[in-house]
Each structure stands twice: as C-alpha cells, then as structure tokens.
Amino acid sequence: MYQAPTSDMLFVMKELAGLDEIAALPGCEDATPETVEAVLHEAAKLCGEVIAPLNEAGDRDPSRWVAENGGTVHATPGFAEAFRQYVEGGWQGVQHPQEYEGQGLPKLVGTPCVEMLNAANLSFALCPLLTDGAIEALLTAGSDAQKQLFVPKLISGEWTGTMNLTEPQAGSDLAAVRTRAEPQGDGTYKLFGTKIFITWGEHDMAENIVHLVLARTPDAPEGVKGISLFIVPKFLVDENGALGARNDVHCVSIEHKLGIKASPTAVLQYGDHGGAIGQLIGEENRGLEYMFIMMNAARFAVGMQGVAIADRAYQKALAYAKERVQSRPVDGSAKAAATIIHHPDVRRMLGTMRALTEGARALAYVAAGESDRAHHEPDAEARERHRARYEYLVPIVKGWSTELSVDVTSLGVQVHGGMGFIEETGAAQFYRDARILPIYEGTTAIQANDLIGRKTLRDGGAAAKALIDDMGATVQALGAQDGAAFEWMQRHLAAGAKAFASAVDFVLANAKNDPNAVFAGSVPYLKLAGIVLCGWQMARAMLASQRLMNDDPKFHGAKIATAQCYAQQVLPQAVALEAAIVSAKGGEGVLALSEDQF
C-alpha cells in the first residue's frame, strides 16, 4: 500500500520552493493552485491504485528474456496495461513542452509526480524516467525534424527511450567508450558495439524503443572529446513516424540483479548483422555535452527515487509499528504489551526515517524550483543565479538522497524485526531496490567529483557561499522563536553551517596542491552538504509551520517535531564529517595505506 504524502508535498512546494512565485513567471501560468492540487491528487490516485499494487509482482515475477526475434523481453504481467494508463493520462508529458503534446508544467509540479511514481514502483518508473531523459536530450540537441518525429511519440508513450552509455570497459569512465559509428554517406551511420546496463533496453510495453547511444566516428579524437550521440530506434521509422524494418540492435541478455527486478537491464548488441542504423544528434564529438544535459535531469530524477523509496519504506514500517504488539513500554505506563511504536527505539528509528525523508524531499523540491526560475525568470542575471544554485544542488540531491535511501530502507527492515528479513513482508524489497540508487547515473563518488570540480572549484565557491549566507539568515530567524525545538535547530544548524563552510574552504584551498587529499574527502563533503542543506530546509519548514500553526495544528506540530528530530539525530553528523574532511586533511589516514599495504 502506498499513499502519496500530498499534504507534505504541497506544503514544501508552497512554503519552501515558492510555488506561487514560480506560477507567476512567464511560461508557468498554468500552474495555478487548483491545477497543481488536481494534478497531485490524480497522480496520487493512479500511483496508489494502479501502479503500487504491481510492485511486489514485479519483484516476484521479473521481466523475462526469451530468445525469439533475436532477444525479446516480456515485462511483468500487468505492467504494459498500467503503462498504457500512465501515458494515456498524459503523465509522461507533465514537464514537457505543449508544442510536442506535453503539459508544459513547471519542474516543481512534475517533481512530486515523479516521486509518487517511484514510490509506487521503482522498477516501473524507470521506463518513463529514461524516456524523460531521451526527450530532454532531443529537445536540447536534436534538429527540428528529429524533435517533431520523436518527441510526441515519446510523450504519448507509443515509443519509449533509453540512454546507452556504459560498455564493459567504460562505466564511470566514458573516455573508454568504443562503440563505432560509421557514416554511410546518406546522412545515416552504422553502429557497431556492445552496450551494457541499459535500463528498459528491451521490452514489450511500447511499439518502438528509441535508443540514444554514445559512439565514436572513425576520425574522432581519443577520450571524451571524441564521443558523439546517436538516435538508434529498435524499428526504423520513416519521416511520418511509421515503423519500418527491425534495426540491427538486439538484446542478448538481461541481468540477474539484487533489486529493481521488474526493470530489465539489457545487454544490447549493435551491428552484429550488418550494422545498426542511426542518425546523429547535433554535431559530431559533442555527444558527452548533450548527454550531460540529459544526465543532469536523470540525476535529479534518481535523487527523487531515493526520496521516493525512503518514503515508501517509512510508510510500511510505520504501519507495522502501529499494528505489531510486543513487550510492555519501558516507562511502565501500561501493564500489558503495547504496539511497538510505543517503544522509544522504534520511535527513534521511525523519527529518523521520517526526518531524513522529509529533509531530502524539501531540498529536492527547492532545487526543482531553482530549475524553473533558471528557465523562466525574466531577468538574465537572476536566471544565471538560479541556474548556478540548481547545478550545485543536483549532485547533492542525487548523492545524498540515494545514500540516505539505503539507510532508511535498512531501518525499515529493522523496524520489522525478523519479519523484515522474510521476503513476503516486502520491506526487504525496498532495501534491495534502493541499493542501486547510489550507483547508477553516476556513483556517489562521481557526484562528489562533480560537486567539487564543476560546482565548487569552477566558481571559486560562490554558489556554496551564497547558500551559507542564506542559511545564516535562517539561523537568525530561528533565534527569534521560543521553544526547545527551535533552540536545538538553531544550535545544530549553526554548527552544521560552520562545518559546511569549513569544508568548502578546505576544498578551495587544497584542490590544486593536494588533489588526492581533497578527493579523499569528496564523498564526506557531499554528505555534509546534504545533511546541512536538508537541515536548513527542515529549519525553514519549522518556521513556516510555526506561522501557519492554526491552519492545521496536527500537521504543523508534527512538522516542528520532525524538524527537531532532524536537528538532534541527523545534523550533529555534520561536525563528524567535517573532522573526516578538514581536520583529517582529506583522509590522510586513508591515503597513508599504500596499495600494497592493503
């Protein structure tokens, strides 16, 4: 069972991410309060009633590969019909332009829809997630003809999209891509090579699959500067979008995975029978640049997957804790055994799960709002400011939300005790499913490299410092409130912001002369940033809730208590991470162990 947390979603959108301001921007006018609420409630209905009930079935009865037609994948029974309902409801197009049959709503409105879909069914949601990525790449770099031909079909769900980056020798290191693309003289190319880990790379839920593929042309330079991006459809299409011959791309196997088992992870063989016909997107050798645009969107979406599965695991653990009777309360308040939510440690686990999840949701939605402002603010300088903030936040949303999803789903198993280890209970599936999130679309280390290299060093720490300044204002505002919750938050947020600033200074000061030391602290830096920035959002949330208390005392009271839990259980880790980065000179101890000492 999954019930979308629409109250918290709407609260975060309005009070923290500035929905009203964003709806007032040119191009965002459709995001009226009525529309937004209607969208969220419809999405909640579809996800809760149609898509969530298929989640366990997908785990028990995963996508299945059979040899026919050179490799065919059958999705879990029920998935194709649910996908039909999803696309017919227009959900694939929520964030995409109206001129291509999308709904043209802001990213801030699309984001809770993405969260719900992923909370309902992570494996299912990956198909639309990858299709979104393909649409973004086409809109960014495709020709008008390519956009007209492919984007409406992807939005309608007649076709789905994939991203083909990884090869056996080229995982995090895309410089090692070897797939070849040979120009045919007619504007098309023939592709030859093997791509692995291709999510929904083959399936039977749509009539065609549009593969976006990184490959090298014959005279391309070595390394990342010689990679181009190609469209390679499973079935060739004519200029009107009618399907033609089967293209020479075949799924030779799918992986046997720890989790997200319903989502087929394909090995795709290009060109084993004469060459897979593809067309270039944009210019040759700029493929990685286009892919990064798509990846930024996909990375944000994977961060939302982390929030989503954390919330799903929380909901399940909470329901169990309210139902399972075991042992008397330690305070002697009852003579008989009580539901386990009465036990302080269960309360600590649930409170931590909730605080981490709400903090991550808030930061992600705020980032989505920054993306909308970066696109729609009338003022160019404002657009640039918001773009910089969004881009700083993307690796944190991706890295931190996914890392915490592993911890939260693990706590979810723990709340269930022995039953958590039994597969039929369902808590274990979330734990298994979540484990891919800090790996794909760039591991946490890759996110952390991005955070240091492109997002901290390149602007001399400007984006980071602007955030620190804004946090300072929140710390001040907390001081004007009364009560233990505000006191604790002020104390730990101030300490966290100081630790964050100190880590930023360390990165800036040492990146050039001691890169190993800085990069040994890269993931701790990302986690520190995540913990503190999410804590900041929880602080802003409690200030808003204090102001709005009379509207809904139960909701806002819980928000303040959850923020206090965040302040006391989560925020203190910032200082420990600072020690691991700064005091430790970026992991001197780690680097002290030479390779042969390991």
Place this chain on the structure above:
Amino acid sequence: MYQAPTSDMLFVMKELAGLDEIAALPGCEDATPETVEAVLHEAAKLCGEVIAPLNEAGDRDPSRWVAENGGTVHATPGFAEAFRQYVEGGWQGVQHPQEYEGQGLPKLVGTPCVEMLNAANLSFALCPLLTDGAIEALLTAGSDAQKQLFVPKLISGEWTGTMNLTEPQAGSDLAAVRTRAEPQGDGTYKLFGTKIFITWGEHDMAENIVHLVLARTPDAPEGVKGISLFIVPKFLVDENGALGARNDVHCVSIEHKLGIKASPTAVLQYGDHGGAIGQLIGEENRGLEYMFIMMNAARFAVGMQGVAIADRAYQKALAYAKERVQSRPVDGSAKAAATIIHHPDVRRMLGTMRALTEGARALAYVAAGESDRAHHEPDAEARERHRARYEYLVPIVKGWSTELSVDVTSLGVQVHGGMGFIEETGAAQFYRDARILPIYEGTTAIQANDLIGRKTLRDGGAAAKALIDDMGATVQALGAQDGAAFEWMQRHLAAGAKAFASAVDFVLANAKNDPNAVFAGSVPYLKLAGIVLCGWQMARAMLASQRLMNDDPKFHGAKIATAQCYAQQVLPQAVALEAAIVSAKGGEGVLALSEDQF
C-alpha cells in the same frame, strides 16, 4: 575466494587479548603458541578450500523443503559432505570440554575459528553455531545423564542442536511464549505449539536434531517467570543414544528470506499428532535463565558473524579494486586509466571497511579473552572483574559488529559499482546475508536495552567506568609517540572517551526519572560505545605495532595507517552520537512526535 586473515588474528590474540597470559592459566595450558598457530592454519585451510567455495551455491540453490515424512529439508548439495569434514576434524568441539570429547581450548582460540567459518559461509556456519548454543545450555543446566547422552553426539556432529524461542506472537517479547508442556507422570512431558524462525530446525546433514524448546508447564506463572526449557529430539533416543521413534515435531515450511538462504529457517509444529515428547532441563520455570546463558554465547557468536562477513566483503572489494581499471588518477600521476584502488574515494571506502572490521575483530577477541579469564583466573575477585567486563562487552560485540557489517557490506557493493548490483558478482550476497545479523539473537535495540539495564545501571556504571579509566591510560601512551597517526588517534580517542563518559553519566542520571529519554538514546549509546571501544583497541594495536615494527614493517605499518584511518573516519562519529543522546536529552525530538502525529 576467502583467505583467513591469520596474521591479524594472531596479532590481536597475542598483543591485545593477552594469549600468553591466558595460556598460562590453569585449564588453558593446551593453548601453546604452536597449537594455536596450527589450529588457525588448519581452520583457515578447511574454511578456505572446502567451506567457502560452497557459499555461492548455497545462495543459488538454497535449502529446499519437501512434504515427505511430514516435512523434510534438503540442504544445498555439498553441504552435508562439508559438514562431515568439519565435524570429523573436531571443529565443533574446539571450545568444549575434553570430558565430552571436545578439545577444551580457550574461547580466545575458538573465536578466530568461528570467525573463519562464518566468513567462509554464513549459512553453513549457523548450524555449528546453534549446536554450540545447545551444548552450552546442556553443560550449564542439564543433568549428568543429559550431558553424557547429548553433548558427545553434538560435538561429534552425529546430531545437531537448535534453539526454539520465537513464536508468531513472541519475538523480542518472550513473556508471550505459549507453547505448552504437559507432564506425563513418567518424568517426560508432551509439548504442543508452534515455533518459528528456527535456524537449521530441519535438515538432512545429521542423523538427529536436538531441539531446545521454551515452553510453559500447566501451572506456570505468567510472563517470563513461567517458562521452562525442554530437550525435544527429532528422533527419540534411548539411554545409550540409539535412535528410536520419530518424535512429533515437524517442519511444516521454511522461510523465503532476503539472505542466508542456504540456512533453513523452519516453522516447527510440536504435538500435532499426539504431543512431542520432551525432557525438562534443570528446574521448571528457570528456562529463560538457562536460555540467557546460551544466548550470551550465541550473541557473542553473532557478533563474530558481523566481523566475519565484513572481512569477507572487504576482501572481495579489495580484489576488485586492484583489478578493475577505470579512469585516470585525479592527481595526474598517470596518463592512462588506472586500477580503481588509485582513486581516493575507493581508498576511503576500502580503508573504512578495513578499519571498522579490524576494530570490531580486536574488541571481540579481547572480549573472548575476558571470558577465558572470567572462567580460569585463580583469584575469585579477578574472575568477577573479568566476568563483568565480558558481560558489558557482549551486547556491544553483538550490536555494533552486526550494525557495522551492514555498512561494510554496503560499501563492498559500492566499490564494485554497477557490477555490485549483479548477483553473479557475489558482493550483493554479503549485503543480503548481513542484514539479518542486527536482528536475530536479539535486535540491536534488545542489545542496547541489555547494555543499559543489566550492564550499566545494575552496577552503577562500574564496568563502563573501568573501561573509561583504561582508555585514559592508552590516551596517555599515545601522547608519548611521535607522528601524525598517533596525534590524530590521541585527539579523537580522547574526545571519544569523553563522549562515552558523558553518555554513561546521562544514562545513570536519568534512567529512573526519564526512562523514555534514556531508552530513546539506547542504540546511539551502544553505537557510541562500540565506536570508541573498537577505536581504543585500534589505538592499542598501533602502540603494539610501533613497538614491533622491525619484525614486519609492512604488517605493522599497515596497522598504524589503518588505525589512523579509524581515528579520522570513524571515531569522530562518537561526538555526533553523544549529541543525539545527551544534548538531545535522549531523543526529545523523537519523543515529541506523538503516535497520532506519525
């Protein structure tokens, strides 16, 4: 592949746990240096060559239940033969008395053998682990006749043992046990009830299974004071140990689990066909007391499972990191892609895995040595002192080693990147297998309750404070050394010990007037104790390594670097946990959320 870390094991035994002193105690004389080394090397050979290679097979082809004979379980092919080799080598009897055909070696010597067996194959090792528990219970509370009849057969492996505590409504809460035992007037009882989660509760590796079962006699008081312990063999046995009729205990199903799949987790039905015949152990209504003796041993052993699987995951990740080539080093030291162990974040992950594992191993072995001294010191007061220390450490060894095993196996997946998520790689199995460890034999919360209630409050914090005093001496000794590694360790160990002391004071001061606040901080207190006490052992290790450097510069240099890594990456978390316990008044924020606000 598993290679037992015998060098580290012997170092810890000799330099930290005091093997030489223990071998000099009456009753421990057989533990000569030659014998100990021979035992470890033989165990390493058996575990590495025979038992470890079956680990993946057990996951792929788990124990299988079939309906025949009222429920039969077939172990994974190869397990029965390996078990035969294990028991024929005398390994089941390493720690058990010679008068019952055991080898009578100290627990300190048995402990590395337990670690190796579990690292090799967690599922397999559970069968001997539970048999050890049954032997301990029989030796503690059984009559002479019971000991003579059952213990030699359990040590020889002709029979195996189980612990039957859990029932559907009685998990952590044994007060809720309902299984009935009706006296038959001839000294035997007939048992009726359902037991769940019975590890190796049914299998075909031995000719008989000796179930130790908690049940209530007809007039027993309610709650934990009315529980008795019974021996219920699968096949009845005559006074000479010859097998008779099949007893009325049947395995009606086994669980479908997240991990340790080769280990059958049985639902056992007692008395569906007239009553399962059992005999009482010790006195009526003292069953829980006997079970606790057995559980203390089993809890320690489960802690060793945590160390074991952490080490196995580390070894696998390390091998991959030395082999997988991906991306150029960030410091520009090479023009081509390098093995990933050159990347600072991979180094951080491996260093953290190693530091956590070595720290946990050291603390567990030191605890094992305390147990030996508690049994064999000639002086009664010394025995009592060591008993108190051992008992304080058991919930920490169990709770902290198993919690960290979840983190370490998760890092093991992460080091493998996308390959880590593919089941055939094997890293995912460790992640799945480890997840049960913080749950069974008492969840981490149950360990933390024990740490607070029986181990901290009951002696007014004496055992804890004695540890803090000893840590103070180590902090002093660190100050006498030169070098960054010693400086960092001194700083962070001193801060950790202070945080630990402050948590102990908080527990002592508030348990009576605010039990909820104290118990909301119980697991953080356990983790804090684990982090600091393992850090203390790493500090002692680096002092020993400094002294012994010339004997083996590579080993001792690595030890000092690993300790530095522990000091910088792990120890700083102690202060964050202190904040969550003490400053936060035991999780005020957690408790601020009322049940209906969740």
